[in-house]
Amino acid sequence: MKIQNSNFPYPPTLLTFPTLLTPMTPAHSPTPSNTWADRLAPRLWLGPVTLLGPAGVWLLVLLVLPTLLILEISLVPGLRLGQPSGGYGLGNYLQILQPVYLRVIWRSLVFAVGSTALCLLMGFPVAYWLALMSPQRWRNLLLVAFILPLWTSSLLRAYAWTTILRPSGVLNGMLTAIGLPAQNWLNTPTAVFIGLTYSFLPYMVLILYASLEKLDIRLLEAAADLGATPRQCFWKITVPQTLPGIAAASLLVFISTLSDFVVPTLLGGASSMNISRLIYNQFLGPTRAWGFGSALSMVLILAVSLAIALLIRYGDRNTVTEA
Amino acid sequence: MAQMVHSAAATATPAAQPDVELRRVVKAFGAEVAVCDLDLAVRQGEFFSILGPSGCGKTTTLRLIAGFETPSAGDVLIQGANVSTVPAHRRPVNTVFQSYALFDHMTVKDNIAFGLKIRRMGTAQVRDRVAEALRLVRMESMANRYPAQLSGGQQQRVALARALVNHPAVMLLDEPLGALDQKLRKQMQVELANLHRQLGITFIMVTHDQEEALALSDRIAVMNNGQIEQIGTPSDIYDRPSTAFVADFIGDTNLLPGRIDQPHPRQVQVTTDSGLRVLACMSGSTVAQAVVVSVRPEKINLSLSAPAAANNCYQGHISHLMYLGTHLHCVVRLGSGETLMVRHPNRAESLIGVDTAVYVHWAADDCLVLDAA
Structure with missing residues (x-):
């Protein structure tokens, strides 16, 4: 979601207040694209990726891919280990x-x-x-x-x-x-x-x-x-x-x-x-x-x-x- | 008018046996005594309130009548029958719970029909009775909703309908309006009073809200520490409290400890511990040396100039002032060092402020002498 600067719901005093917000929004450069929310917005996806990434990779490699592999093997009739197989079928x-x-x-x-x-x-x-x-x-x-x-x-x-x-x-x-x-x-x-x-x-x-x-x-x-x-x-x-x-x-x-x-x-x-x-x-x-x-x-x-x-x-x- | 209706209901069956009676009932939970030696008789058709601070045993008393608790000693009688050991499901009473306790897996209609279906009433009759109950609480349009889809006030009405549809001998109400906001509370108080008048059955309500108890009840029992301090009509309780606890708990009051120095047939002169001489009327037959004079804030008059021929008249100055819309709440510090709460009507001429020098005065009939606790 893009937040328009003019309607941004924080009073200007808050933005110029020299505390938490100052590192993100230098008070001397109040251009539209420079509010802290605008700067942060493109990086919001980073959070979920960091939190869910390890488990996601784990599941993908050890659950989803093997299941797909099993699905493929199941579609090869008469497949036996060490024997040449024919085409796909039910x-x-x-x-x-x-x-x-x-x-x-x-x-x-x-x-x-x-x-x-x-x-x-x-x-x-x-x-x-x-x-x-x-x-x-x-x-x-x-x-x-x-x-x-x-x-x-x-x-x-x-x-x-x-x-x-x-x-x-x-x-x-x-x-x-x-x-x-x-x-x-x-x-x-x-x-x-x-x-x-x-x-x-x-x-x-x-x-x-x-x-x-x-x-x-x-x-x-x-x-x-x-x-x-x-x-x-x-x-x-x-x-x-x-x-x-x-x-x-x-x-x-x-x-x-x-x-x-x-x-x-x-x-x-x-x-x-x-x-x-x-x-x-x-x-x-x-x-x-x-x-x-x-x-x-x-x-x-x-x-x-x-x-x-x-x-x-x-x-x-x-x-x-x-x- | 409400007063008239109340007295009519209260005097209709003066000699009849009480609908609910507790005889020397004790209820202890382990070492803790919740209700101690309680005697209570509720007349048929009466709107009876049990009022008291939290933890005074009022809810336990109601639960003893409902059958959720069995008395440790003493007897509970409903319509003359001893029900002390009768389980809740076989007592002719129904309860409106503070939390409503609606069955959230059933619709409004099914909630209300529950008690009737349990008693195997015919389908057509159940339908009629449920419709009648829904009409009484003005919830006809909500019959097929689930409790979760209702507001607090609507849930309250369903809880009422679920109890009254069974035509119980006695309705028990446990802080029925406790969870509602101020405005809805006032509105539901009127509806409760109307329901009571229409149904003509005995209501026993537990509440910690004195205003609610005063507004609705024929009689009130004020409880404290598991015991009843006083039973009486709202005006008995408010105007003629029999103990300092009741005077203090019901409404605001100024309590001035002192000693009687001149007993008269109707009035006494009391010298307070701070040296004020107060002329007051006696409450009941109390004749004791150490007493407490109780005078309500709204009975005290404030004036800027000395009033003519007033009995209890003292000089002081305003030490705190709160503007409360309908009136001003003043704290007056007297020359003797005592402070009095005064409720002063909000009028154009009341030009008082903090530190204004004032006279306070009240009539002897407007204050009471009570036993010192």
């Missing part, structure tokens, strides 16, 4: 439509939706208690206790679960101790649900906590005053008021569980192939089918982007950043 994408691969995608969705639902069912009461009922002085300590597992590697935590779930593990030990038959837990879809729910429950609780903590208690009092029972208060006030937080937490957990690799690999075994493991197998497995793997990656990127778009549209982003 063959890799058509290959995904084979029932065997659709089943993998379906299974990934079932893992993601199921463990998100489990996280929500278990996380909401905990977050509710933490935000509204727990003793004020213990609240921060309790929150830290909840975040603590996140400070260890997800790989280690998944390994820990293998010792619990394996045939001679802790869980079966407890079951046989109380007279129940031992079960085969490890390398089943059940183990994947347990592992995913365990891994992402803290995120769910944290985001829901941030949302519930902002709940205006006076609204609950107003509802009670108007005759609403505690149950009605919950469904008609608490849930609608925290819906953006619920959406944010659920979508975040959904995104994470949909693309998780560690838990299905370590706990799920051969029966729990999901899309991340399928992609891994295309790139590092014996077939080295980079073209097909890239197409699968593009599908996953698309699905996650869609979920993020929903998150931005409907979720309460403040609760995510606060958590």
Whole structure:
């Protein structure tokens, strides 16, 4: 924006005042182009560039360019490492439509939706208690206790679960101790649900906590005053008021569980192939089918982007950043 | 006229049981006692105000009636029924909150219909009642807006409508006009008074604004430190305060500590600590040695020449002067060293300025002798 000197909203006395403004505007040269605002204006772009530049370059080199590379590779049908390739085409994408691969995608969705639902069912009461009922002085300590597992590697935590779930593990030990038959837990879809729910429950609780903590208690009092029972208060006030937080937490957990690799690999075994493991197998497995793997990656990127778009549209982003 | 209406409402059911009654109610939060041994009876159809400085326990008292707090001791009765342990959602009262507490995820219409729908009222009846409530608060055109799209005054009206649509036995108002600017406040005061007259139900309002309490109430309870200092009509409270706290809190007053030296049947002579002799009328049956004489700034006359045959007449000079449009606020320093606030009407002849020598005088009937606190 260009500012005309004659209409410039600073009184002349301010411009001649010998303090902050003098270095920028010598009082003896009051020509139109020489006000400090005019001089500064062309350089205003410098600020954003300095602030956003490093992160921008980082994202460009390590995210945008690789994604474009994957997009290109995905469009080369039958591309295998070390083999001459043909021209561009949609063959890799058509290959995904084979029932065997659709089943993998379906299974990934079932893992993601199921463990998100489990996280929500278990996380909401905990977050509710933490935000509204727990003793004020213990609240921060309790929150830290909840975040603590996140400070260890997800790989280690998944390994820990293998010792619990394996045939001679802790869980079966407890079951046989109380007279129940031992079960085969490890390398089943059940183990994947347990592992995913365990891994992402803290995120769910944290985001829901941030949302519930902002709940205006006076609204609950107003509802009670108007005759609403505690149950009605919950469904008609608490849930609608925290819906953006619920959406944010659920979508975040959904995104994470949909693309998780560690838990299905370590706990799920051969029966729990999901899309991340399928992609891994295309790139590092014996077939080295980079073209097909890239197409699968593009599908996953698309699905996650869609979920993020929903998150931005409907979720309460403040609760995510606060958590 | 307002006065007439008030007295009619107050005397309509003289012997009927009170709509709301508190009996020796105590409310303590941990070691802190918010309300202490409170007795209160609000008559049916009355506009009753609880007035006091912040932290005096007035909001806690209202919350005890609404059911958001349970008394530590004592009983709360609504229409004769002991509701001390009845939760808020089963009490026949509705509250207008200071912050309005409107449900921002619902439209105005749905906010107002909330209480009716909770009680499973039929759709047609809900629609009629909501329409009636909207009309009462003159918000018909805003039915489909969300609270965030309304101004403060409009939100206030929705909060009122949301409470009164349920036809409660008692309406509780917690600083209902506290968040509005001066002009809107005055306007809403008139609307509140009109609503009360139209509905004929008991209003209990908590406020720290004495002018609001005086303007609207049939009776006022002045609270201090969790206890009631005085209950009475606005003119009782203002003209016949029973304690020095009430005299000081309601309006401005000059308090002159002293001792009674000549008791008469109706009047007493008090010698103040600074040596002034003041002739005053007694408040109630107070006969005590150490007393406080209370005289309101607007009851004191200022004159440049010595007035003829005035009882309480003293010489002094103006030490401060504030021009306030309708009147001048003067601080007069007397020869004895005391300072008095005087409210002097703004007239053409009032040619006074700082350091002008003046006489102050007031009638014995215009000042009160109160127990020294």
